[in-house]
Amino acid sequence: MDFSVSKKIETIVEMINEFVDRELIPLEPEFLVKDFRSMLPVLKEKQAMVKKMELWAPNFPVECGGMGLSLLEHGLVSEALGRSPLGHFVFWCQAPDAGNVEILHMFGTDEQKQRYLNPLVQGDIRSCFSMTEVDMPGSNPVMLETTAVKDGGDYVINGHKWYTSSADGSDFAIVMAVTNPEASPYLRASMILVPTNTPGFNLVRNIPVMGHEGNDYLSHAEILYQSCRVPQENLLGPEGQGFVIAQERLGPGRIHHCMRWLGICSRSFDLMCHRANYRVITPKGKTLGTQQTVQNWIAESKAEIDAARLMTLNAAWQIDQNGAAASREAISTIKFVVANTMNRVVDRALQLHGGLGMTDDTILAFFYRHERAARIYDGADEVHKMSLAKRILRSYEGRTIK
């Protein structure tokens, strides 16, 4: 075992940390009161700087124009980026595009790559992933109701999706739809590429989430597919393999989220310690940090963050070594561990800031309300715990234990 980090990654992380501190965090006050779309010009400028620094798309394959970092390396990078809600977007490794790039890279035809993948990797267009349906548990593929029926050379798609994140402003969607209703549950659905300007792709609304509709990248759309017609060449990967591919996508996708959450932990922890040192609570200058309760929060947060980081890097290492399928236990574990760690750390940091923590004068209230979703999407805590436990229990079958 060797817990040391390579010089290369150390340098990259340092550069990113500096960039985030100098270029991105100062944009946050504006980001917190303006809508995302109006931020695009300045974010484009920052993206250009990132390209110049040759830190663009750190986790995308080199042949796609990315840096080709391993998942473990990207984990360390991603923690640095996650410190600001603008980090991943500016370095172009944000969900859902990162996942879509992976799918297109693995399963796209040459034309699909040229039409969709290349401009996506370059940051010229954005994309979305349209799977979750209204009032349907995301985790249960059997309950998918959107259909894609063949008609002539086309698929005709009908269905009602929501939580299609970042659809507003996207160039295309990857839509999950039932193409083979008679097949066994996990082989019924396919992924289909749907340009968002296709007639019948109706973005009903950006769902108001935690008090805001948002827009552009920062939004979650409700979409009605009404006789939405695309050529059959838009099938992405083999027909009926939609859920199989989704599993491929969600594995590393979960790691990506965990890595980003570690950045949120890291930022919140910094703010917490700074506040503890400088907030005076008595006329004689005693600080918050002298209070044992505050010390407990700091020690417990430190311990939980260290644990979450080690587990996430270990999971990334497992995937790098053995692939996502062989690393399911680790992936399920960090999904719920890191999400909950982040929620607790943010909560303590907010509490330590008192009334200020409730305001948008720090980033904490943003983290508090929007990152609450971490315990829900890509498999709720409860689902991951259940599937992890079942897998463990199977491994104990037939063993004699005393």
Place this chain on the structure above:
Amino acid sequence: MDFSVSKKIETIVEMINEFVDRELIPLEPEFLVKDFRSMLPVLKEKQAMVKKMELWAPNFPVECGGMGLSLLEHGLVSEALGRSPLGHFVFWCQAPDAGNVEILHMFGTDEQKQRYLNPLVQGDIRSCFSMTEVDMPGSNPVMLETTAVKDGGDYVINGHKWYTSSADGSDFAIVMAVTNPEASPYLRASMILVPTNTPGFNLVRNIPVMGHEGNDYLSHAEILYQSCRVPQENLLGPEGQGFVIAQERLGPGRIHHCMRWLGICSRSFDLMCHRANYRVITPKGKTLGTQQTVQNWIAESKAEIDAARLMTLNAAWQIDQNGAAASREAISTIKFVVANTMNRVVDRALQLHGGLGMTDDTILAFFYRHERAARIYDGADEVHKMSLAKRILRSYEGRTIK
């Protein structure tokens, strides 16, 4: 001991529950996307209905035009009202006006009562309470920096306040300012009535809280008092007694909050149970409520809510019997117990709603983000625990325990 509730209160609570269900909850979708000011016309209509039902100002003294309920009785009423964020405002027992009414009733001169109290009780004007200062711990009176200096027959007030809730649209503020800087810490400050149209009363901004500035009643102002001049007759209560009176005000004020939070618990619990019964998670119709984790949440929420309710009613009963000063332990206890119970129950209810819980399609996300403040204002959890423990430890001094 007798845990039964009088027929009178049972009827009142029933009427209120029906009113909240029929008249207020249907307004919530609008409330969640509009600003508060634009809701005022319809809320005024509902207030008129409440007056006609003779349920106006349930906790105000009868001689002021209220119903004169005991604190215990108001506890039960308040739980019913708290089920909607519009409840207390429409029945006119909302903070900070409820507290201000109490102070004016106890300490106001006849002229003050006529000029401020009467229209306030009638709902013709609103008021605010301007105590908390920027970057100062609310709980430490010694650190108050706002001053009111006598000049001719006037007080000239200078200082910087924030979290003066509901200042926007208020007719007057009760301002806490140092009038006797040489006195002992707890006898330095006084309460002064300041009409909000006084020159030098400068509302700098409504602080953006959890992504929203809000306005009118639903806002938290930052205020600069710049040579703000009011006649000395505007002194409220004896000079130097500001903190003594504040204690009087905060005692029952904390009860009021706890009671309202129980309403939030109650509503969230209802939503949680309903969702558990009706959300289908498998094609065969299995519901969320069949999941043991969900059952655990329901059982634990029920237990915590029952505990919080009993403790709150018991504290109210103690105050009704012996006054607030003699009930400090009970008040400190419920302040942190109920706030945390509410936060946990809301969190579980949100989680049970999955992605929907994050949206503004239910009231839960509003509770989640705005009621987080409950663990902070009127004394953070940490402060109440500390002061409770110190009081308990003193009571054990000199006792022999084996």
Place this chain on the structure above:
Amino acid sequence: MDFSVSKKIETIVEMINEFVDRELIPLEPEFLVKDFRSMLPVLKEKQAMVKKMELWAPNFPVECGGMGLSLLEHGLVSEALGRSPLGHFVFWCQAPDAGNVEILHMFGTDEQKQRYLNPLVQGDIRSCFSMTEVDMPGSNPVMLETTAVKDGGDYVINGHKWYTSSADGSDFAIVMAVTNPEASPYLRASMILVPTNTPGFNLVRNIPVMGHEGNDYLSHAEILYQSCRVPQENLLGPEGQGFVIAQERLGPGRIHHCMRWLGICSRSFDLMCHRANYRVITPKGKTLGTQQTVQNWIAESKAEIDAARLMTLNAAWQIDQNGAAASREAISTIKFVVANTMNRVVDRALQLHGGLGMTDDTILAFFYRHERAARIYDGADEVHKMSLAKRILRSYEGRTIK
């Protein structure tokens, strides 16, 4: 609502507290190192004193020779008694005898009452309750394997029981056995009175629990019923009604446990506060109680104990008013709330005592290891939560909630 306690009970509780402090707590050091049987002579002396004080058997009906306290009243008494592990035994309201007295009082024939109930109430004999079976979940009546087969005028009992508490030294057992195997699950078993000197009643061992076999009253027996023959007149209550009666018994039985646990909370809390005040941690005399973590424990323990007490008294009041069947939700709730509260309070008290807390120089380590069972017996936490939630969810069926 009225939270006041009657003068009568206040006086009784005061007397009991004094008695426990003066007569029982001084016996504990001996109790912790000796076996229970060797304590019997001194405990008999104390019992004689209790009888003289007319505080014997506080919860037994007056016509049986008890004080006839209501369940609510007994709750307050029981908290005082529970402060020492010797309390209930010396005042003769200990499990399982208390429950057996109730069954015999309600269902016993005149002869049974004369033979078993009378000497039991007088404290002349002891009894046990033989239901739980090895490797069978206590909560599932369908899985009972002990049988009682009619043969001539007798029942012949065969089966393997364990956790028959206090069997060692008992005069008789109430045995749960299947008499009607063809009946529906809840109507298969009956209760049968079995004198412990009956041939075939084989006490295999006192099960070593937490490092000790124990003996006499303080023990948990494993019993083999091997063709154990008793006359059919020993049937207690109607045939096949064993589980129905057990429910009757377990309802108040759970309340009894909760009440006793509150006494353990109370004692542990006292020890914790005393230690906090007197344990010096610096040469300058700073005490443990100045540490904020300790203050948090005290505040949280106080809050949890207050909650547990109010809920328990409320449940007792409900049973007094409406009977146990109508109070099932309250009973299930306090079963898991109070058990967990006690475990947490004892754990904090132990931690506050540091190394001393691990020793038998205080009572805390005894509470810690033996009262851990509270979360298991009479229905594990998990079972109560599940059944509580199911009952709640049923009550929401068909309701419209928004």
Place this chain on the structure above:
Amino acid sequence: MDFSVSKKIETIVEMINEFVDRELIPLEPEFLVKDFRSMLPVLKEKQAMVKKMELWAPNFPVECGGMGLSLLEHGLVSEALGRSPLGHFVFWCQAPDAGNVEILHMFGTDEQKQRYLNPLVQGDIRSCFSMTEVDMPGSNPVMLETTAVKDGGDYVINGHKWYTSSADGSDFAIVMAVTNPEASPYLRASMILVPTNTPGFNLVRNIPVMGHEGNDYLSHAEILYQSCRVPQENLLGPEGQGFVIAQERLGPGRIHHCMRWLGICSRSFDLMCHRANYRVITPKGKTLGTQQTVQNWIAESKAEIDAARLMTLNAAWQIDQNGAAASREAISTIKFVVANTMNRVVDRALQLHGGLGMTDDTILAFFYRHERAARIYDGADEVHKMSLAKRILRSYEGRTIK
């Protein structure tokens, strides 16, 4: 970073796991009811087998006769040994001898090494470490009251110690005593080697811990040093450096404990999973493991154990790389994290075993009661959290954080 384990250690761990399963776990039932001294003959046999397998003293330096494993390697070994309470003793790496060996190896004179170290490493004698004093907080060196006064060529020791673990049956003690009362607090005490047969070394009692006095290795002594006289050559290390050396000793000592606790976690987790798979709870054969609450416990335990293991190995790696002084944060962190993880995992495993978990028919009740001390000794949780937080807060001083 590389999370792989060397083939060498993998093989050693496998051998140890097999040995523990085959030779030690079968001794546990006897161990749980007998006293330790009576187990010595059979344990000596097992030790001989270990020596033959060349797995003796895995963490002792090669030149002392140990295997010379790195701390990281010993961590993996120690987890395997910790699965049984007999593991470390049989492989001869048990506290407090392991720590005493380290001190003697680093600071002992040649004569001291020959007289004490050599037979200790061989397992021919045992030793104890006599620091903690009655009613004194172990963590505060200023409050040490035991003195060693020079008289002729001797030290004359007077003082009252307790929790001198394993003193019963030891050949010698390392005693911490004030030799330089006028020096600054951390330079007052020295370590002195005291053969236990020295007149004035009075073992008052083995303190009853969790219901048992224990004896021999499994005991905690109270010791009165009454004019206990040893030659000044028995000074171990430089005079006045007692606490400095103790820090050296406690750093790795804490790691050793954490490693052993991971073994307890591992064993408890195995028992939990086995029980979940095989305990039937309905007549139709449904097992405990189908219950979602049980699945939650398994998933959460797995996550917490994985985290604790990674953190412990990381801390060991840090010490291997940079020494204990540079690794203080990591050491403090794992001390409280692993102790609490273990306590929670054992608690869940016990709960999952129901009534059986309370008995001594499994090892869990032993772990439950005796390993509770883990949160207390070698620095209570509260002390480690405080010191960790203070160190972190210092590192943030002067930094600008936004």
